[in-house]
Amino acid sequence: MDSQKIKSLAQTYAPEFVVVRRHLHQNPELSFQEYNTCAYLKEQLVSLGVTDIESVATTGLLATINGDKPGKTVLLRSDIDALPILEENKIDYASGNPGVMHACGHDAHSASLLLCAKILLELKGDFSGSVKLLFQPAEELSPGGAIKVMQEKAYVDLGRIPHIGQHVRPDMPVGKVGFRSGKFMASMDELFLTVKGKGGHAAMPEKLIDPVLISSHIIVAAQQLVSRMADPKVPSVLSFGKVIANGAINVIPDEVTIEGTFRTFDETWRKSALERLTKLVTTMAEAMGGSCELKINHGYPHLKNEALLTEDLRSHSQAYLGEENVEELDQWMAAEDFAYYSQQHPACFYMLGVGNVEKNIQSGLHTPTFNMDESALEIGGGLMAWLAIKTLSL
Structure with missing residues (x-):
């Protein structure tokens, strides 16, 4: 297979998938909740000429493209859900669903995979x-869509x-694209x-069991989990991002909630x-006269x-894009439910560069101003087709 043939097809068809x-x-x-998204993706697959399409995990799809001869099987995965973020981009195609936004690029993942499908159909x-x-569906919300897909008969039979x-x-x-062999993304x-205590007037602390104070000690002490209990060779992160003590300047509340x-x-x-964390937070709260319940x-x-x-795909990517473009x-301490597949199958999850400083496209994932240089769709769709074909030939 000549990579130039795939590159030419990707360049020719990419504008269609920018629209997608x-x-x-x-x-x-x-x-x-991706009902309309699923229906739209199915319409696109049918219009491309894909005839083998199955519903999985309610709002997901598993489609098949066969080469002219039997052989091995490879799976290419895209996620399709969006995030509960209010978009701030001033673009013609900004989210029309207020408070919901494709701030993690799943729209690009889906469009790239459809472009890949069109190329593969032409090269059957x-x-x-x-x-x-x-x-x-549902990569962004635990327990995630991957675990539901893996329970489907159509998937198990693979x-x-x-x-x-x-x-x-x-x-x-x-x-640019990027690869890493071995452990790549964290569990989550x-x-x-x-944290419960006994609230009351802030001027009479001797009559109270202060859950705010208890919570403060818990947050600090819990960091021992990483600094003193974890093997330094095993990356670990413990973060608390939400603390609600619904009192006032002169009111100590009965309880405090913490999320992390x-x-x-x-x-x-x-x-x-x-x-260890469960034992630490409960015993510390009890030692200070209160209680703490930890739900995980x-x-x-x-x-x-x-x-x-991964090393095979890295090598094939270098052949397709040039060694200087493969990093x-x-x-990465972020989490991804593609991890479920990687626990049971030979898997590779790689990164596709979409930033462009000159175009001021550099906002991070999960931000209200996230966007992408859409020329990456041509690269992403073509590269996936190339990697799929090369993997089948191994």
Whole structure:
């Protein structure tokens, strides 16, 4: 397979999928609510000539493109949901759903995968095997759509096959892609603490059990989990981002609520850390006369890129884009439910540069001004088609 042939097709067809990306951007839907998005994506697949399309996880799709001869199978994954963010971009295709925005690039992921599908359909005679196109719902909301997809018979019947995922990165310039073998993204657990005491007048602390003070000690002491209990060689993050003590300048409340997250790259340590955290916060609150309840929403596991597959894809990407455009990535403490696939299959999740400083396109993911250089769609769609075909030929 000549990479120039794929590049030419990607360049020719990319403008069509800029239109698709803008439609999706203008019509975002939240996790587990992507009904119109799913219907639109199915229409696009049918219009391309894809005939094998199955519904998965209610609002997701699993489509199949077969080469002219039987062979191996590879799965390409895109996520399709948006975030509860009010968009601030002044663009013609800004979100038409107030308070909901494609601030993580899932519109671009979907458009790229559709462009990839169009290229693969045109090249059916040039490859053997099957490419599965997964448009997955609800990546942004735990427990995530991946775990639901993996329970579907259509998915289970695939067996153990390579999984490839692509994600936009605005801190990487357009034209670049990035890979990392091994542990790449962190696990993610959500923490919800309720600290209870006895409220009352702030001028009479001797008559109270102050949950605000208890909470302050808990927040500081809990950092021991990372600074003194974790193996320094295992990256760990414990952060509390929301504290509500609904009192007043002269009122101590009866309780305080705290919300946070714990992230790491080791599943054994993850389990141990959460057990230690539970013991720490409850005993500290009791020692100060109050109580603390910790509820843990167990989220995604850590994401690991299988070494052999990742190195193959890195090499193929260098052949497609040039060595100077393929970067080595650091570990990333963000979380992704693609991690579920990576725990059971040879998988690779790589980054696609979409930033452009000259065009002032550099806002981060999950911000109200996130946007992308749309020329990245041509690169993303073409590269995925190239990587799929090369993986089937291994």
